[in-house]
Amino acid sequence: MIEFSDEEAALLTKYVSNLDKDIYVIYNLPPEVAAVLFAYYSRSPLSFRENLLKLIRDKDIDVPSLTLAHQDQGFDFSRAKEKASKFHEKWVVGYGHSSVAEHASASVAIENISMIATKIIEDNRLASYTEKSSRYQIFDKTRYYTPSRIKNSQYADLYKDTMDFLFNEYNRLIKKVSKCIITKYPKLTEESEQHFKSVLKARTCDVCRYLLPAGTLTNLGMTANARTYEHAIKKFLSHELKEVNLIGKQIKAEVQKIIPTLVKYADNNKYMYETNKGMEEYTSKLSLPADTTKSVTLVKYDESAYDKAVTSILYRYSKSSYSEIDKLMKRMSIKEKENVLDKYLGKMGKYDYPMRELEHIYYTFDILVDFGAFRDIQRHRICTQTTQDLTNELGYSVPQEIIESGFAEDFKCCMKRANEAYEKVLKDFPKEAQYLIPLAYRKRVLITWNLRQLFHFIKLRSSREGHISYRRIAWQCFDEIRRVHPLFAKYLRVDKSQGPAR
Numbered sequence: 169m170i171e172f173s174d175e176e177a178a179l180l181t182k183y184v185s186n187l188d189k190d191i192y193v194i195y196n197l198p199p200e201v202a203a204v205l206f207a208y209y210s211r212s213p214l215s216f217r218e219n220l221l222k223l224i225r226d227k228d229i230d231v232p233s234l235t236l237a238h239q240d241q242g243f244d245f246s247r248a249k250e251k252a253s254k255f256h257e258k259w260v261v262g263y264g265h266s267s268v269a270e271h272a273s274a275s276v277a278i279e280n281i282s283m284i285a286t287k288i289i290e291d292n293r294l295a296s297y298t299e300k301s302s303r304y305q306i307f308d309k310t311r312y313y314t315p316s317r318i319k320n321s322q323y324a325d326l327y328k329d330t331m332d333f334l335f336n337e338y339n340r341l342i343k344k345v346s347k348c349i350i351t352k353y354p355k356l357t358e359e360s361e362q363h364f365k366s367v368l369k370a371r372t373c374d375v376c377r378y379l380l381p382a383g384t385l386t387n388l389g390m391t392a393n394a395r396t397y398e399h400a401i402k403k404f405l406s407h408e409l410k411e412v413n414l415i416g417k418q419i420k421a422e423v424q425k426i427i428p429t430l431v432k433y434a435d436n437n438k439y440m441y442e443t444n445k446g447m448e449e450y451t452s453k454l455s456l457p458a459d460t461t462k463s464v465t466l467v468k469y470d471e472s473a474y475d476k477a478v479t480s481i482l483y484r485y486s487k488s489s490y491s492e493i494d495k496l497m498k499r500m501s502i503k504e505k506e507n508v509l510d511k512y513l514g515k516m517g518k519y520d521y522p523m524r525e526l527e528h529i530y531y532t533f534d535i536l537v538d539f540g541a542f543r544d545i546q547r548h549r550i551c552t553q554t555t556q557d558l559t560n561e562l563g564y565s566v567p568q569e570i571i572e573s574g575f576a577e578d579f580k581c582c583m584k585r586a587n588e589a590y591e592k593v594l595k596d597f598p599k600e601a602q603y604l605i606p607l608a609y610r611k612r613v614l615i616t617w618n619l620r621q622l623f624h625f626i627k628l629r630s631s632r633e634g635h636i637s638y639r640r641i642a643w644q645c646f647d648e649i650r651r652v653h654p655l656f657a658k659y660l661r662v663d664k665s666q667g668p669a670r
């Protein structure tokens with residue numbers, strides 16, 4: 169933990185709720201300044217507090233005027249706060265008028281947590297997140313999470329040796345792979361040195377991230393309203409991982425500093441904890457086989473999707489009922505239906521997305537993907553995701569550049585070491601063993617998207633700037649839609665171009 173001087177501490181305490189913990193609430197900053205500081209998590213290894221100090225030192229923040237803007241300075245809010253608390257106790261807590269809680273929001277810096285914990289936090293859809301990038305930052309080898317249950321067990325040395333080994337290999341391969349990437353993609357004459365270096369670093373990190381264990385420490389900024397925090401904290405406090413329980417406790421304590429009443433009753437939930445435990449026990453007895461045959465399977469889709477789309481579109485622009493329009497639609501030829509779709513979708517420009525009516529069409533995909541790419545895909549919130557714990561049973565992906573650079577054997581050796589350690593720890597600590605699994609290992613996620621959101625996902629995640637691993641998933645989702653619904657696929661934007669983004 170960074171030690172701040174008295175002068176620094178005096179400055180920082182105006183904006184953050186503590187100086188000695190990894191979780192703290194942000195206040196008194198203009199919203200757009202706070203957003204920029206959270207964005208720094210992506211590219212900068214520094215904490216929110218350190219980046220904020222830099223901003224103040226660079227005179228990018230006018231400290232005196234901001235200090236005056238401090239909500240409690242010069243004004244006495246104590247009576248208003250007391251009345252607000254009574255109001256919330258009565259209406260939100262007592263009568264369940266919960267939407268009121270959505271007007272109180274907080275931004276929390278959550279630093280030095282494991283990658284596993286970030287995914288559990290981000291599973292809460294109604295919130296905004298920015299996280300340290302595994303593409304633009306090299307992860308420090310001393311920074312991984314060690315669960316207390318492992319630290320105090322016979323596996324302590326095995327865990328430490330395995331994590332140290334993976335980080336050493338990650339750092340060693342960063343240097344080696346970088347040299348091979350320079351040979352493959354030399355600097356273009358028209359390219360600036362700075363651009364070349366940043367592209368090289370991104371490409372190298374994209375390849376080497378597969379070695380990072382899921383226990384790697386990272387930083388996350390979260391902004392949400394009190395209603396979301398209340399639900400999220402409840403889930404964190406009821407989770408099987410101690411790290412997540414602790415994060416839940418700390419978020420609750422920090423958020424309460426600015427939202428004292430609305431998250432007060434968030435507590436661990438017996439129903440969630442016992443149901444999860446019971447279902448796991450039940451499912452483990454079913455002896456279900458690990459299936460690694462396909463990375464993208466369209467498991468369910470709407471057979472009458474064209475009809476539903478056409479009826480929904482006409483519904484929007486008419487004054488009639490769904491059943492009356494449905495009767496008309498049933499008399500239409502496929503050509504006429506195609507014509508309706510074209511009128512509705514055909515004018516979309518490069519940056520346009522379809523309007524809401526395509527939300528009535530659903531697709532469920534079963535996706536098998538390396539944990540690294542899952543971390544990216546999971547960030548899509550307008551969908552329903554069901555995911556599974558990390559495991560070694562679904563194998564791992566080897567990036568092409570590792571093979572081309574001649575490090576396939578080194579890579580396999582890392583996976584073997586991690587796998588052996590995981591197998592041993594799994595016997596006594598099945599949940600904590602997940603921290604040992606490298607990002608190369610695959611996991612499953614079941615996602616139900618509506619067609620409108622698939623336009624967004626496929627366009628964004630197929631783009632050449634993206635990581636090849638999730639680009640492949642986006643391509644396959646597109647191929648599946650084209651297979652079952654070619655009339656929709658005509659309007660979907662997919663970038664299947666090969667070769668590196670510059």
Ligand SMILES: Cc1cc2nc3c(=O)[nH]c(=O)nc-3n(C[C@H](O)[C@H](O)[C@H](O)COP(=O)(O)OP(=O)(O)OC[C@H]3O[C@@H](n4cnc5c(N)ncnc54)[C@H](O)[C@@H]3O)c2cc1C
Nearest residue numbers: 210295296297298299300301547548549550624628633634
């Ligand atoms: C090349 C690339 C690099 C990236 N780098 C980083 C990084 O370094 N760090 C990082 O944390 N993330 C990074 N991301 C993730 C990115 O910021 C998004 O979180 C992610 O792509 C999900 O996209 P989305 O929010 O548009 O999708 P969804 O969550 O699926 O949302 C779909 C759409 O719904 C709307 N929407 C959803 N939620 C909200 C909301 N709360 N408020 C307003 N509108 C909303 C928006 O229109 C959005 O486009 C990167 C993504 C890409 C493609």
